[in-house]
Amino acid sequence: MARYFLKLSGRLLLTLAVVSTAVFFLIRLTPGGPAVAMLGQDASPDAVARLNEKLGLTDPLLLQYWKFLAQLAQGSLGESLTNGLSVSETILGVLPHTLELAVAGLAIGMLGGITLGIVEAVWKDRSPDVVGRVLSLVGLSFPSFFVAVLLILFIALPLGLPTNGVAPFTEPGSNLQRVLLPALAMGIVSTAYTSRITRSLMVEIIGENHVRTARAKGVREGRVLVRHVLQPGSLPLVPIAGISFITLVGDAVLIETVFARPGLGSLMVSAMQARDYTTVQGCIIVITTVIVLVNAAVDALYHVLDPRTKTV
Known part of the structure; x- marks a missing residue:
C-alpha cells in the first residue's frame, strides 16, 4: 500500500x-x-x-x-498585466467560489443520478424506467449554460431570486440562494449522465447469480437491493464522481459567466478579453492542477476501497 x-x-x-x-x-x-x-x-x-x-x-x-x-x-504565478496584483492571491480569492459551485453541482448530480438510475434499474422496461430514460435523454440534450438561462427566465425572475454575485460563507442563507440555481444548472446535466451509468451498472448486477440466489432464498427485496446490488455497485461510481467533478469544474467557466459569479472561470474569461497572459497562464495551471489532484484522489480512494487492490 x-x-x-x-x-x-x-x-x-x-x-x-x-x-x-x-x-x-x-x-x-x-x-x-x-x-x-x-x-x-x-x-x-x-x-x-x-x-x-x-x-x-x-x-x-x-x-x-x-x-x-x-x-x-x-x-507565485506572477503579477497581473492589467492591475499589477499578484495572480496567486487573485486566484485564491475566487477559487473557493468555483470549488463550492462544482461540489454543489456534484452533490446534486450524484444524488439525483444515482436515485434515478436505481429506480430505472429496479423497474426495468416499465413506466418508471421509460420516464427516467426519457428525462435523462432530455437532460443530456441541453448544455448546462442553456439550462442556466432557462432557470433564470422561469425560476429566478418570477420568484425574485438573485441571479448574480456571491455571498460570504458566513451568511449561509444568502450564500445558498446564490449558489442554488448555478449548481442546479450544472447538476441537471450531471444527473442525466450519472443516471444512465448507474442504471447500466445496476441492471447488470441485478441479473447476476448471487442476486437471483438471494431472491430464491426469500431474502426481502429491500435487503437484496441494499446488500447485494447497491454495495457492489457503488465502487464503480467512485471514478464516475471524479469524472463528473472535473467536468463540472470546466462547466463553471460558462456558468459563472451566465450568473455573473466571481470565480476561476469568469476570471480567466476576463483575463483573456484583457489579453492578460500571466493571469490566463495562472488560471490554466490552477485548473489543470485541480484536475490532476482530483484524479489522484479518485485513484487513491478506489485503491483503498477495492479489496482486490490490497495486495498491489
Missing part, C-alpha cells in the same frame, strides 16, 4: 511538471508571442519590443523557463 501511494505521488508530481511546462511553452509559442497577442497584430515593432522588454521575454527561453519554475517553487 505504501509503495502504491509513493508511486502515485511520483506520477502526480511528474504530471504537474509536464502540465506547467506545456502551458509555459504554448503561451510563448503563440504567433508573434504574448506581446503581439496583447497589443494586437497592428502594433508597431517598437511597442512590441518595449513590451517584450517589460515582460522579460527578451531573455533566452531557457532562462525564462528557469525564472518561471523558480516562481512556481515559491508559490
